[in-house]
Amino acid sequence: MKENKPKQGWRERWYHIIFESHSPVAKNFDIVLLVLIILSVLVVMLDSVKDISEFMGNWFLYLEWIFTIIFTIEYIVRIIVSRKRVKYIRSFYGIIDLLSILPTYLSLVLAGSHFLIIIRILRMLRVFRILKLSRYLKASEVLAVSLKQSKYKIIVFLEVVLATVVIMGSLMYLIEGPAHGFTSIPRGIYWAIVTLTTVGFGDITPDTILGQFVASIIMIMGYSIIAVPTGIISAEMMKASNLSSGDQKCDECQTVIHDDDAAYCKHCGKKLCKNT
Numbered sequence: 001m002k003e004n005k006p007k008q009g010w011r012e013r014w015y016h017i018i019f020e021s022h023s024p025v026a027k028n029f030d031i032v033l034l035v036l037i038i039l040s041v042l043v044v045m046l047d048s049v050k051d052i053s054e055f056m057g058n059w060f061l062y063l064e065w066i067f068t069i070i071f072t073i074e075y076i077v078r079i080i081v082s083r084k085r086v087k088y089i090r091s092f093y094g095i096i097d098l099l100s101i102l103p104t105y106l107s108l109v110l111a112g113s114h115f116l117i118i119i120r121i122l123r124m125l126r127v128f129r130i131l132k133l134s135r136y137l138k139a140s141e142v143l144a145v146s147l148k149q150s151k152y153k154i155i156v157f158l159e160v161v162l163a164t165v166v167i168m169g170s171l172m173y174l175i176e177g178p179a180h181g182f183t184s185i186p187r188g189i190y191w192a193i194v195t196l197t198t199v200g201f202g203d204i205t206p207d208t209i210l211g212q213f214v215a216s217i218i219m220i221m222g223y224s225i226i227a228v229p230t231g232i233i234s235a236e237m238m239k240a241s242n243l244s245s246g247d248q249k250c251d252e253c254q255t256v257i258h259d260d261d262a263a264y265c266k267h268c269g270k271k272l273c274k275n276t
Contacts, residue, residue, distance in 0.1 A: 014081040018074075033074070033123075040067035041121050068104040075101060096122045146236035153232045161225060165192040168218055175211045180204075198222045 017026045040063075046052050047060040075097045082088040089098075099119050147154075169189030176182040181204040182191065191204045195218045206212050264271055 011081045014077065015083065018078055018081060036067060036070060037121070037123050040064065040071075043067070064104060068101050071097070071101050093123075146233055146239075149239075150232045150236045154229060157228055157232070161196070164221070165189050165196055168192040168196070168214065172206065172211060172214060175208060175214065176206050180207045180211070192218060195219060196222045196225065198226070 016023065017029050020026050043060050043063050047057070047064075053060065078088060078094075078097065079085050088094045096119070100123060103119075166189055169187075169192040170185050171188075172191060173182045173185050173188035176188075182188045187204070194201050195215060198219065206215050
């Protein structure tokens with residue numbers, strides 16, 4: 001006799017549809033959801049254009065409430081069918097799902113807050129699950145490891161930059177003074193940051209010969225400083241890429257960047273096992 005398999009409850013069926021993408025129904029659900037997200041973000045963007053908003057403002061309002069009601073129902077259903085409701089609510093996607101519907105309701109109290117709905121675009125991250133792009137996320141893991149391994153070098157670099165702009169900003173305040181727009185040391189520091197990063201808004205400019213000389217030095221420093229963090233991160237990315245196929249990964253702290261001849265983890269001291 002064939003054993004009768006227990007029928008799957010409606011919560012379990014909806015869980016597979018909403019949280020997974022293995023079945024055609026689940027994939028179609030996610031695709032429809034992505035289309036709605038794109039349309040809702042497009043409505044918000046067009047609503048911010050004055051000429052279009054004056055002509056179709058009411059239609060945009062109706063559409064936004066339709067989208068918000070749909071996403072609210074979806075959020076509630078996700079909570080109901082979730083196996084771990086608290087975990088979902090506190091998760092990254094759970095928070096984004098909540099934030100994507102709150103601005104519309106807040107607009108009833110705070111005018112203009114509905115434009116915060118643009119955060120709904122973050123829900124597009126689900127495309128990685130829908131299109132099975134997770135296999136291509138190895139590059140992002142390499143970048144994350146590189147940033148983590150270079151954080152101390154970056155911190156030291158930022159400390160040097162901070163000290164430089166404070167000194168240069170204070171110096172320009174003494175040289176130029178309030179008469180030329182440098183009304184305070186913080187104002188001078190702001191100018192030094194803008195100049196060092198080669199942005200150059202032009203809202204404050206030195207007029208004295210000495211001030212222009214100092215500005216020239218900061219501009220030249222800016223070109224060299226921009227290359228420093230790029231070089232640091234690039235070096236770490238090269239290490240991470242070289243170790244991706246046969247890296248020495250610490251089982252204790254998950255650190256993957258070590259010297260080629262390292263036998264123990266440089267962070268926790270655990271013996272390393274060479275991956276093959």
